[in-house]
Amino acid sequence: FCKFTLLEPYKQLYYNILIYRTPLISASVQNNPDVIVVDETVNGVYGEELCSKVKADKAIANIPVILLIKSADNESYLSHVGSKADRLELRSANIWKFRTDITMLIDNNLVRQERMRRFIADTVAPTLPEKIRKDDACLKFINKVRQLLEQNLAEESYTVDALSEDMGMSRTAFYNKMKKMTGQAPADYMLTFKMERAKRLLASQDYSIGEIATMLGFCDSRYFAKRFKEACGICPSKYIETIIG
Structure with a gap:
């Protein structure tokens, strides 16, 4: 659900990116993404509202969600505390930092899912x-x-x-x-x-x-x-x- 773009070399080298300019939750289910990136607003819908909807949907609630925000001041961070996003990222974040944060978030989520599978199996x-x-x-x-x-x-x-x-x-x-x-x-x-x-x-x-x-x-x-x-x-x-x- 994001409106930002990554430079082509990075996009092709590291991620298979699908960009939705309309807030369709069902689309994320069909493509089974490893992470969902949500902009602050998507066609008039607040990003934190979309994050909450994702986390309320049992089919996709386990997918990590990143909410992009415009400002890095304390007030901006605190205003999104109820979004249920797994992480907040600046829209202007350095591409290498952003790539690393996404990779770590995906890896940590896979470890958590494997841990849960072992617990349930036991x-x-x-x-x-x-x-x-x-x-x-x-x-x-x-x-x-x-x-x-x-x-x-x-x-x-x-x-x-x-x-x-x-x-x-x-x-x-x-x-x-x-x-x-x-x-x-x-x-x-x-x-x-x-x-x-x-x-x-x-x-x-x-x-x-x-x-x-x-x-x-x-x-x-x-x-x-x-x-x-x-x-x-x-x-x-x-x-x-x-x-x-």
């Missing part, structure tokens, strides 16, 4: 012993347990007793079978299941900690944070910081 349901995984009856059993837990994630009152009943078993029989199959007591397995789901929700950054607490059936965000820290060794807010860097 947040999977507990792996079953190979012996159990090869047993169709056991797999059917544990898959039903997971399905019931998924269906009742938001239910604070969904206890081991309720899960045992839904599985058509006595509490004792259910406890013994779960312990044998997973190495965990049912209550511990239920908590692990919720905490792994919590990690995915926190990593997505689509929900507040309070919303996640409600989605997972905790009475409030404080209790959720306490249980999360007990299970994962880190509080939810610090977990998010660890992921995004």
